[in-house]
Amino acid sequence: MGKEYRAKSFKSGNSVAIRMPAALGIEPDREWTIVENDGEFVVRAVGEQRRKFNIGKVAGSATGLVPLKPEDRLFESRPLRWDLLDGSEPA
Template sequence: MGEDYKAKIFKSGNSLALRLPKALGLEEGTEMVLREEHGKFTFQPADIAPRKIDVSKFAGKAPWLEPLPREDFDDSPRAWDDPDFPGFR
């Protein structure tokens, strides 16, 4: 079991706030989830959104991959791009 800490509730604007001891090791701005169960409160750090993977340097790690030349893509006009096409908006 961990250590016990005491904290005091105070008014901050129109809300109540709880000052947490520095000894808990929390960083300023950390988002927390607070739960109340049967009159007891628990809090824990909120789940952090998954980090995005940077694939910008992936091609260097797979030298056998070569970029397709631009002329391999078909950019010709499509029938549905024509204003006379049924359902054109």
């Protein structure tokens, strides 16, 4: 069994919270599951934390992009699968 720590519960909004000791090395904003069994609580971390995407590192990095010209937006028509649902052959 590991080292034992003491913590005190306190009111936080409409909930009751328990401050976890820093010595446990728990990072902030982590998600947890709590299971109550006959008055004992088991606390477990939920999976890996999702990495947050930092748009600041990407913004402005694609400097060679230019808007499409109207003539580049034209496409030749071609038969599509859903056009052939009536059993006809492609033109």
